[in-house]
Amino acid sequence: MALSNSLNYYTHTQLKTYTHTTLAGTIHFSVVVTVTGSRDIISAKSTVNSVDITFSSTAAIDKWECRATFENATPSVGVGLLLGSGSSIASGVETKINVPYSSLTLGDGTYRISLYVQKDNIWYGG
Amino acid sequence: MASFFNLILDTTAPAGVSLKINAGAAYTSSTTVALTIGTSDATTTGYQMKIWGISIATTEAAASWETFATSKSVTLPTGDGTKTVYVKIRDSVLNESASVSASIILDTIAPVVNITGPDVSTISKISGANTAAFSFQVDEIFTEYKVKVVPNTSSLQDAGTQIPTTAGSTNMSGTNSTGFPANTAINCTINGTDLQSASAADGTKIIKVFAKDKAGNWSVV
Numbered sequence: 001m002a003l004s005n006s007l008n009y010y011t012h013t014q015l016k017t018y019t020h021t022t023l024a025g026t027i028h029f030s031v032v033v034t035v036t037g038s039r040d041i042i043s044a045k046s047t048v049n050s051v052d053i054t055f056s057s058t059a060a061i062d063k064w065e066c067r068a069t070f071e072n073a074t075p076s077v078g079v080g081l082l083l084g085s086g087s088s089i090a091s092g093v094e095t096k097i098n099v100p101y102s103s104l105t106l107g108d109g110t111y112r113i114s115l116y117v118q119k120d121n122i123w124y125g126g
Numbered sequence: 127m128a129s130f131f132n133l134i135l136d137t138t139a140p141a142g143v144s145l146k147i148n149a150g151a152a153y154t155s156s157t158t159v160a161l162t163i164g165t166s167d168a169t170t171t172g173y174q175m176k177i178w179g180i181s182i183a184t185t186e187a188a189a190s191w192e193t194f195a196t197s198k199s200v201t202l203p204t205g206d207g208t209k210t211v212y213v214k215i216r217d218s219v220l221n222e223s224a225s226v227s228a229s230i231i232l233d234t235i236a237p238v239v240n241i242t243g244p245d246v247s248t249i250s251k252i253s254g255a256n257t258a259a260f261s262f263q264v265d266e267i268f269t270e271y272k273v274k275v276v277p278n279t280s281s282l283q284d285a286g287t288q289i290p291t292t293a294g295s296t297n298m299s300g301t302n303s304t305g306f307p308a309n310t311a312i313n314c315t316i317n318g319t320d321l322q323s324a325s326a327a328d329g330t331k332i333i334k335v336f337a338k339d340k341a342g343n344w345s346v347v
Binding site: 037043044046048055062075108111113115126 | 128219
């Protein structure tokens with residue numbers, strides 16, 4: 001059921017599967033990364049000059065990065081302004097970072113805020 | 127839920143802010159006026175405005191932010207003279223425009239007409255005795271006047287019948303968008319035939335001159 005629900009969101013949610021081989025056989029996993037922002041527009045004015053970004057993953061992760069790409073730039077792992085990064089987080093644990101407007105250094109416009117997570121040296125999300 | 131979302135950075139104040147009072151009129155006779163507020167920003171969702179120079183907020187400090195609207199009725203402070211209204215606009219993330227202003231002259235006082243004459247007290251329709259001449263002047267610039275036969279001395283400008291000029295009466299009405307000069311005599315003649323057209327029966331006629339100032343106030347006396 002969880003997989004089915006995730007597939008319903010496939011166009012918006014990074015869903016990837018990977019395999020892990022054990023003595024008992026091959027087990028299929030999926031990593032679903034979700035990220036939300038407290039605002040969809042910010043400025044330099046007090047009280048609206050930052051955004052809280054909250055994310056979680058359906059699997060334990062080893063690393064994470066939050067990046068911003070401007071206007072029509074193509075988002076990808078390692079591309080864009082680095083807004084935050086960190087190390088291991090357990091499955092389902094929500095992590096929140098605060099990003100001030102001054103981190104968006106490419107001027108006024110629309111930024112795509114992407115969350116990438118790494119597990120077993122594979123990047124997911126974005 | 128997704129692994130990304132879009133975030134807009136907007137540090138730009140609303141642009142092209144404009145303000146008009148009564149569609150740009152120079153004068154008003156009422157303290158109640160209509161403001162037209164504009165911005166060149168394509169969308170104004172979440173925008174607010176602050177208005178001052180009005181009765182409930184004579185200073186910016188006394189004014190409050192309210193939901194942006196392109197039109198609003200406000201009351202000017204009392205007392206005739208030039209009134210200046212100010213407006214600021216801010217967007218949904220509090221970027222604030224500079225203030226813009228518009229002015230209008232509040233004039234609530236009706237003009238006063240003074241009549242000199244007439245040169246005769248009785249006229250008929252017979253040539254040689256069929257005209258009465260008088261002049262009038264107004265204590266301020268006025269844009270319109272009319273000479274009427276009215277029911278009584280306290281009648282207002284919308285009462286009675288205007289004297290025609292068909293038979294030769296002169297200066298029984300006039301308009302001038304830039305204004306007739308103040309305190310300058312306008313000479314008029316009333317022909318007996320025209321007077322009879324306005325009021326048929328023989329007898330004493332009450333004739334009043336009404337003048338309208340630039341603010342739209344009609345004279346009473």
